[in-house]
Amino acid sequence: MKIDPRHLEIVAAIVDEGGLTEGAQALGKSQPSVSRSLAQLESRIGTPLFHPGRRPLQPTELGHALAEQGRRVRDADDIAASLVTRYLSGHAGSVRVAGTPVFMDGVITAMLAEFQKEARDVHVHQSYGYADELIQRLNADALDFAVCPLRRDAVPDGFSFQAILPGLNVIACRAGHPLARKRALSLSDIAPYSWIAPPPDSPLFQDLKRAVSSIGVDDFRISFSGGSLASVISVLTESDSLTVLPYAVVFLQRHKNTLTELPLKISHPERELGILTTSDATNTPAATRLKSFVANRFQGLASRILQHQRNVTWRGG
Amino acid sequence: MKIDPRHLEIVAAIVDEGGLTEGAQALGKSQPSVSRSLAQLESRIGTPLFHPGRRPLQPTELGHALAEQGRRVRDADDIAASLVTRYLSGHAGSVRVAGTPVFMDGVITAMLAEFQKEARDVHVHQSYGYADELIQRLNADALDFAVCPLRRDAVPDGFSFQAILPGLNVIACRAGHPLARKRALSLSDIAPYSWIAPPPDSPLFQDLKRAVSSIGVDDFRISFSGGSLASVISVLTESDSLTVLPYAVVFLQRHKNTLTELPLKISHPERELGILTTSDATNTPAATRLKSFVANRFQGLASRILQHQRNVTWRGG
DNA sequence: GATTTTCATAACTTTAAGTTATGTACTCGT
DNA sequence: ACGAGTACATAACTTAAAGTTATGAAAATC
Numbered sequence: 001m002k003i004d005p006r007h008l009e010i011v012a013a014i015v016d017e018g019g020l021t022e023g024a025q026a027l028g029k030s031q032p033s034v035s036r037s038l039a040q041l042e043s044r045i046g047t048p049l050f051h052p053g054r055r056p057l058q059p060t061e062l063g064h065a066l067a068e069q070g071r072r073v074r075d076a077d078d079i080a081a082s083l084v085t086r087y088l089s090g091h092a093g094s095v096r097v098a099g100t101p102v103f104m105d106g107v108i109t110a111m112l113a114e115f116q117k118e119a120r121d122v123h124v125h126q127s128y129g130y131a132d133e134l135i136q137r138l139n140a141d142a143l144d145f146a147v148c149p150l151r152r153d154a155v156p157d158g159f160s161f162q163a164i165l166p167g168l169n170v171i172a173c174r175a176g177h178p179l180a181r182k183r184a185l186s187l188s189d190i191a192p193y194s195w196i197a198p199p200p201d202s203p204l205f206q207d208l209k210r211a212v213s214s215i216g217v218d219d220f221r222i223s224f225s226g227g228s229l230a231s232v233i234s235v236l237t238e239s240d241s242l243t244v245l246p247y248a249v250v251f252l253q254r255h256k257n258t259l260t261e262l263p264l265k266i267s268h269p270e271r272e273l274g275i276l277t278t279s280d281a282t283n284t285p286a287a288t289r290l291k292s293f294v295a296n297r298f299q300g301l302a303s304r305i306l307q308h309q310r311n312v313t314w315r316g317g
Numbered sequence: 318m319k320i321d322p323r324h325l326e327i328v329a330a331i332v333d334e335g336g337l338t339e340g341a342q343a344l345g346k347s348q349p350s351v352s353r354s355l356a357q358l359e360s361r362i363g364t365p366l367f368h369p370g371r372r373p374l375q376p377t378e379l380g381h382a383l384a385e386q387g388r389r390v391r392d393a394d395d396i397a398a399s400l401v402t403r404y405l406s407g408h409a410g411s412v413r414v415a416g417t418p419v420f421m422d423g424v425i426t427a428m429l430a431e432f433q434k435e436a437r438d439v440h441v442h443q444s445y446g447y448a449d450e451l452i453q454r455l456n457a458d459a460l461d462f463a464v465c466p467l468r469r470d471a472v473p474d475g476f477s478f479q480a481i482l483p484g485l486n487v488i489a490c491r492a493g494h495p496l497a498r499k500r501a502l503s504l505s506d507i508a509p510y511s512w513i514a515p516p517p518d519s520p521l522f523q524d525l526k527r528a529v530s531s532i533g534v535d536d537f538r539i540s541f542s543g544g545s546l547a548s549v550i551s552v553l554t555e556s557d558s559l560t561v562l563p564y565a566v567v568f569l570q571r572h573k574n575t576l577t578e579l580p581l582k583i584s585h586p587e588r589e590l591g592i593l594t595t596s597d598a599t600n601t602p603a604a605t606r607l608k609s610f611v612a613n614r615f616q617g618l619a620s621r622i623l624q625h626q627r628n629v630t631w632r633g634g
Numbered sequence: 635g636a637t638t639t640t641c642a643t644a645a646c647t648t649t650a651a652g653t654t655a656t657g658t659a660c661t662c663g664t
Numbered sequence: 665a666c667g668a669g670t671a672c673a674t675a676a677c678t679t680a681a682a683g684t685t686a687t688g689a690a691a692a693t694c
Contacts, residue, residue: 002345003397004681005322005390020641028319033682035642040681045401055640055691061411061601062404069400072393073322080320080386084362087379094378284378321650337672350651352673357650372660372671 003066005073007041010034011049011063012070019056086121090289094123097290098137099147101128102204103273105229106249108147111297115290122286130202131276135159138278144287147294149203149246149271158279164298165273168247169207170261174237177260185264187216194223196232196243203271208244211266233259246273251305273298320383322390324358327351328366328380329387336373403438407606411440414607415454416464418445419521420590422546423566425464428614432607439603447519448593452476455595461604464611466520466563466588475596481615482590485564486524487578491554494577502581504533511540513549513560524586525561531584550576563590568622590615 013023014034024034042048049063059067086092099108104126112124129137134146135156147164155161173180179189195212198204212220224235229249236243237258244266245259253259275291277283283291331340331351341351359365366380376384403409416425421443429441446454451463452473464481472478490497496506512529515521529537541552546566553560554575561583562576570576592608594600600608 001398001401003394003401005326005394008393008397009322019639021639029682030684031641032643032684032686037682039642045405047405053691057641062400065400065404065409066397069393069397073390076325076386076389076393077320077322080325080383081318083379083382083386084318084320087382088362088364092382338670346651347653348672349653349655349674354651356673370660374672 001044003041003044007037008066008070008073009077010037010070011041011059012067012074014038014050014057015059015063015067016071021056088285090122090285091119092121093284093286094125095284095287095290096125096127096143097145097147098127098129098134098143100130100149100203102198102202102229102246102249103147103149104128106246107252107301108294110252111294112290114297115293119286119289122290124290134276138276138281141278144277144281144283145291146276147273148276149269149273150276151269151271154271155276160277160279161274162295163272163274164295165248165302167269167271167273169204169211169244169266169268170247170250171211171242171264171266172236172245172250172259172261173240173242175257175260177240177242177262179242179262180260183263185262190215190217190242190264194221194239194241196227196235196241197222197225198232198243199226203269204244204246207269210269211244214267215264248273248301248305251308252301318361320358320362322387324354325383325387325390326394327354327387328358328376329384329391331355331367331374332376332381332384333388338373405602407439407602408436409438410601410603411442412601412604412607413442413444413460414462414464415444415446415451415460417447417466417520419515419519419546419563419566420464420466421445423563424569424618425611427569428611429607431614432610436603436606439607441607451593455593455598458595461594461598461600462608463593464590465593466586466590467593468586468588471588472593477594477596478591479612480589480591481612482565482619484586484588484590486521486528486561486583486585487564487567488528488559488581488583489553489562489567489576489578490557490559492574492577494557494559494579496559496579497577500580502579507532507534507559507581511538511556511558513544513552513558514539514542515549515560516543520586520588521561521563527586528561528583532581565590565618565622568625569618 010023010027010029013026014020015023017023017026020034020038021031024031027034038049045062047062048060049066050057050059083092097108097112098104109126112126116122116124129146129148131148131150131154134143134148137143138146138159149167150161152161152163179185179193182189195208197208223239223241224232227235232243232245233253235241242262247261250259250261275295277291327340327344327346330343331337334340334343337351337355338348341348344351355366362379364379365377366383367374367376400409414425414429415421426443429443433439433441446463446465448465448467448471451460451465454460455463455476466484467478469478469480496502496510499506512525514525540556540558541549544552549560549562550570552558559579562578564578567576567578592612594608
């Protein structure tokens with residue numbers, strides 16, 4: 001015998017509110033409507049759920065038991081309604097994000113952590129990848145969005161690319177590096193020092209090769225290679241080696257007083273860091289919200305970097 | 318935003334059965350009906366619950382989450398349906414029974430325990446009382462039925478009394494009592510022994526007084542009084558005292574070989590043991606079932622007692 | 635016994651869900 | 665790439681349930 005779950009909710013409301021009239025009000029229904037629905041249920045069941053002839057209605061033992069199930073139905077209703085509301089407003093759901101390791105570790109992870117402080121019910125799945133692989137995963141609908149450096153003319157058809165940071169690399173070293181104290185640097189100054197190289201398949205590795213070539217170093221010595229950003233920073237701070245890093249990463253490490261950049265302009269890539277999605281993607285509200293959050297945080301970072309650069313040029317001039 | 322719990326069940330059925338057509342079948346609904354209900358729900362929510370354009374339907378993340386709530390609604394429905402079915406068949410519910418202590422402890426409690434082996438979901442509340450109090454509690458709708466000895470002409474108006482055992486008391490003693498070995502007993506045989514008396518407000522106390530008076534004992538010595546049946550039996554088996562007990566109680570203790578009755582007819586009350594209810598009581602199915610069970614068990618007990626008495630008379634005669 | 639409160643019922647309207655029939659689009663095998 | 669099969673969407677009509685206002689009946693309270 002199938003029982004309409006709305007009828008169970010009616011029984012629960014009458015029991016919990018202490019009477020049919022108050023129960024109807026709690027349910028947003030009219031009193032006659034509830035009276036008839038209850039009568040219909042009792043007729044189907046074949047036994048009263050409230051003691052006959054008593055006012056206000058007093059539940060029988062079976063009435064109490066069915067009210068308990070009615071509460072469970074009401075709870076499920078309430079949770080479902082809350083789920084929908086929070087989902088639609090981007091306060092619930094999951095988001096799959098991936099990006100190049102140096103940016104994920106150096107910049108974005110902290111942003112995601114900050115985002116989750118204010119969005120506890122959003123489940124962020126983060127992973128790594130370089131542009132080619134990220135494009136494949138977006139095509140396969142395995143990612144909501146990716147964050148990676150890309151040249152504007154390299155964005156494939158069917159994708160959208162929202163630039164969030166201009167490409168700018170610097171030569172990085174430990175804060176107390178001998179070269180860091182010099183006002184001007186020549187090739188002979190740099191030549192004696194070894195280099196730390198990022199993984200060979202990374203765009204940063206190409207950036208490194210291009211950078212050292214642009215300052216005239218043809219045969220640079222690599223003392224460490226292939227590590228994560230954390231290990232690169234660790235070796236850098238314990239040696240006099242040099243490396244090439246995105247300026248944003250070095251900028252955000254400043255507060256630790258461990259890294260600095262050499263006052264030497266190197267060729268920077270034509271690439272910009274940006275948020276990559278498929279053009280026809282209908283993102284979930286949570287993904288949309290996180291994208292906006294990340295874009296907004298990068299806008300603030302870009303402003304702070306620009307301000308810092310103006311300060312340094314003024315003081316240095 | 319209120320969500321119809323039946324719609325949650327629909328989402329759950331589609332997800333669990335792997336498709337809309339199978340989900341509709343599981344729910345006992347037609348495929349077009351389910352399709353339209355789902356479309357109505359998605360329209361109200363404002364976002365799809367199943368990925369558009371895919372066959373069979375594949376739930377979105379929100380679809381999965383709402384399906385979980387739909388399972389909870391379905392579970393509550395199933396439990397409610399089972400509750401109703403079991404309640405109506407007397408397999409669930411609670412029953413309030415009371416009776417005179419000597420019968421409750423000596424006969425009925427074991428019956429209730431046997432009943433609950435086959436009716437685990439029936440909750441039996443048992444208590445004690447004598448006729449006057451039991452009548453009051455029945456009137457106050459605080460009991461479903463009572464089991465007590467009563468004379469037919471003493472049944473109040475507005476009550477029903479179903480006799481289940483004729484009144485028959487015996488003088489009881491321990492199995493190895495000296496008097497138990499005698500073929501015939503005289504007043505001088507009995508006079509030296511003390512008596513165990515039941516509580517003074519009990520009908521059995523009146524029976525005791527009437528019984529000893531009927532055999533000519535005018536001034537009987539009481540060595541123990543006021544205890545429960547268990548304590549009376551304990552004292553009886555450890556002494557040569559005598560007492561008056563309903564024969565059914567002694568009969569059911571026979572298997573322990575601790576008690577026996579003296580071969581002496583005493584005046585027995587005009588009372589019969591019976592099931593007492595108010596005439597207009599609409600008992601719950603479980604109470605009805607328990608009443609039938611108790612009446613049935615007493616019928617069997619009466620038959621066994623009668624058979625036993627025939628055996629004893631034949632062997633003895 | 636009168637008044638108030640609570641629920642039941644009547645009459646009518648609206649909404650949702652039932653059906654069969656059929657159309658559309660997706661999936662799978664060749 | 666195309667045809668067949670499968671799964672779901674939609675149309676049209678019917679039925680059932682639930683909405684409303686108005687009012688009656690009975691229980692509870694004073």
